[in-house]
Amino acid sequence: MDGYADISGEDDESGYRDPYGGLESDGLQWPPSDIPTTPPTAVTDDFPRYTFSPDDxxxxxxxxxxxAQAxxxxAPVxxxxxxxxxxxxxxxxxxTSDGGGSVTVGWIGDSRVYLLSPHRFERLSEDDTWAAEAARVGLIPASAVETDRRAxxxxxxxxxxxxxxxxxxRVVPLSLPATVLVCTDGLWNYLSRPEDMAAVVGELAPATAAITVGRHLTKHAIDRGGHDNITVVTARIDATPPSD
Structure with missing residues (x-):
């Protein structure tokens, strides 16, 4: 993995910023006891590689x-x-040692995960909104989801x-090289379709560092108006198998 970038404007539906400053566990253990803490088997570009499965x-x-819920x-009312x-x-x-891999994504609400590669542009998450759920059960057409007043x-x-x-x-196999993007609606309001997101990322050179990709996307949202909190996390994964 080339690295990751977190360009953050914390997404909070009430507009409130948590004064506790992060995910405090309130007695929860991290890593959880059921996740193996195997020592790294190799170090490449200063990133240790752990035996960590999709189940983990x-x-x-x-x-x-x-x-996060805790x-x-x-936080005070x-x-x-x-x-x-x-x-x-x-x-x-x-x-995986053969150069492949997968991405495990999780979500609650309308923050999104996108997968962008030379041959595949896909949104990996589905919004928990009234309009999206109505479209999934056929109450409104899918084309109307993002223009509906309950979007x-x-x-x-x-x-x-x-x-x-x-x-x-959900777990999705990766076709490498690829960019995995996690963001709030402060970004995707302006680039909802995966191909539109990919087009903005494609304005940069293929080997551009993840931190630069995150900054570029954040600037795009700000230049378009920046009407909501913007959080962008990017990971660039190349096709070179990890060394043993």
Whole structure:
């Protein structure tokens, strides 16, 4: 993996920024006890490689959701009436010795995960919104989802007033090289379609560092108006097999 970038403007549906400053676990262990903590088998470009399977990645995502939910529910109520809340999205990349790999994605709400490669542009997550769910059951056409007035009306989120906080999780095989992108609607409002997101990333050279890709996407959103909090996390994965 080339690296990752987190260009963050914390996404919080209430507009509230958590004063606790991160995902405090409230007694939760990290890593969880059921995730193996195998020592690294190799170090490439200063990144240790661990024996970490897609099952381990799924466990890690569920543990991260539990920690995030605990942190958000501890945040004080705003003006005595608004419960702080937020969305969640994550991606864990797993490499194999033959140069392949997969990405395990998890989400709650309308933060998204995209997969961008020379031959594949795909959104890997599905929004937890009224409009998206209505389209999935045929109440409105899929083409109307993002113009519907309830396109950003969340049906699931994290917070004290949340219902089910179990993350959606899926595992997707990777065709390398690829870019995995995790972002809030502060970015995807302007680049919702995967091919549009890929076109902006494609303005940069193929070997551009992940941090530069994240900054480029963030600047694009700001230049388009920046009307919501912008969080962008990018990971560039090349096709070179990890060394043993």
């Amino acid at each position: 990645a799924q466990n890690a995502i569920h543990a991260a959701v539990a920690a 942190a958000v529910t501890r 705003i003006d005595g009436r608004i419960a702080p809340s937020c969305t969640f999205a994550a991606a864990v990349i797993t490499r 950003h009306t969340l049906t699931r989120w994290l917070g004290a007033d949340a219902g089910d906080v179990t993350a959606h999780v």
